[in-house]
Amino acid sequence: MEELVSLKGVTRTVLLPDDQELHILRGVDLAVHSGDHTAVIGRSGCGKSTLLNLLGLLDLPTSGELTFQGTPVRQLHSNARAKLRGEAVGFVFQQFNLLPGRTALDNVVTPLLYARGPAFWRRREIAMDILDRVGLARRAQTLPNMLSGGEQQRVAIARALVRRPRLILADEPTGALDVDTGQSVMALLDTVATESGAALITITHDVNVAALARACYRLESGVLTPAAIPAGVTA
């Protein structure tokens, strides 16, 4: 299977305001292949979001090697990283992060504004199709604040998938939802990711969510170790 992202000995250190160094990641090794469904679990504040930012080309490692589709990320200019990110990565956030004041459809259209060619010119059509896929075609003209949490996250999933990314990164996608809604949203994410053949990396606290993954890692003291996939506790 094609290797999408690979991390070798990746560290991430930030400088705190009092001039002390905080070593968030101390040496992470990970290889992500297309079609992977991976869960990352770990305590709050252990650096999961930091890891996800690196995978999604939003951040650069302090040291170590990070390659994206074979290209060492460090060699890419920030504009090139942005373009690659737009093409190949889709984010789903815990707080949905929909653009306020814009309809569901406009939100889904947003990533296509940064695309070229037919993806840009046919953006509304494409966005409408994917909204239909997440079952929200009828709510296309609704503003986010009129949608339920589960619906908002489905719009966010549609937005993450609208450019057919190879890699979907979900940072606690069910964190703001109740268990049942979370379960159905996660099932949807899992299905659409499988359909498109993309790799899905999910950060989660929820064992039911982790249970859907095909591989599981635990992040602890800055290193990533394989963990057993927890058995789902169906409510």
Next chain:
Amino acid sequence: MTGIISALVEAWQELRINKTRILLALLGVALSVAALTSVVGLGNLAREGFKAASERNGGRSATLGIGVYGPTQPDPQKLEDAYRGIIDRYGIAHYTHVTQAQQGFQFPRGVQQVQLQVVDPGYGVIHRLEVSQGSWFAADDEKRLAPALVVSEAFYDAAGRPNLVTNPTVKLAGGRATTAVMIGVVPDLYPEMPPSAYMLTGAAERAGAAGIGGAGPGQFKFWVQDGQAETLKAAVTSDLQRQFPGMQAQVDRMDYASQGDPFATVELAVGGIAGLVLLLGAVGMLNISMVTVRYRVREIGIRRSFGATSRRIFLGVMMESVVATAVAGIVGVMLSVAVVKNPWIQSKIAPGLTEYPAFPVEAAMLGLGSAVLVGALAGAIPALVAVRIKVIDAIRF
């Protein structure tokens, strides 16, 4: 290409969402663009009007007037011969005598004193006179038995507006009670202008119109190409000086172009004020864009996580302000067109014009251009702020 178009699409969406707030800032921009554009447009109109009026009074560019002064009046016949000589020697095509006289005319409602200008056919060309009815003098009009008259609108009114095709006549009051024929009508220079009329020199002499001969030799003017004016002026002056020793010969520009632009200062002052207002509008716009950018930090982070490059973010934020001020600029220019092309305003600013000039394109371009410039300036600073936003900080929660 797609980048610019999609930045435009994004900017338009953004503007639709923050309508009211932006609308207020734009009101200032639109009004000052309207002011700026109107100043140029009205200035242009006033200048055209002034030009028409001064061409009626002084002549078009370049009109030279001759005067010979001395302890005694120069001999009229000798002076006339000197004029003829100049016309022949320098091949001057358009020239005229101008003598002012008061002449009484017998109108249906009694005798009225009229300002009579005794001129040559060349006067019409030199002063760019346009008749609203009938025609200006032709060379052979001098040979008519009854002297021909070109009259002003007010004169024509006083005469009862007879149809010119019927060769209407009007009697000169006084001495010989000659009858004159009205052949053309020229528009008044300003509202309520007293009646006036033009008559050809030869005809006036034969008719013995009042004041002719008694009022001295009058003026002699001729019209030449702009470039020749200075050389001809010098040549004619020395020529006359030789023919009239002991006297002072003077040749002067009579036209408006030689006097500089009387509107430049006013226009500069009003334009400067409009520019300042525009700058104030820019500051208001800047203020709002700054606030908007601050509360949109998260949104910009989200856009960046979906592939917006920093260049795109810059363009997007900047474009918002440019699109907004451009729309305001268009509104301002339209407002200004409505003002400048308003018939009432036109008649007040340029009463001497029969045909008003088209709205000047450069005024519209200036208005629109300065609006876009203001937008770019007011957008650049928040755009720089937006570019410096760190994505990971923006989307952290």
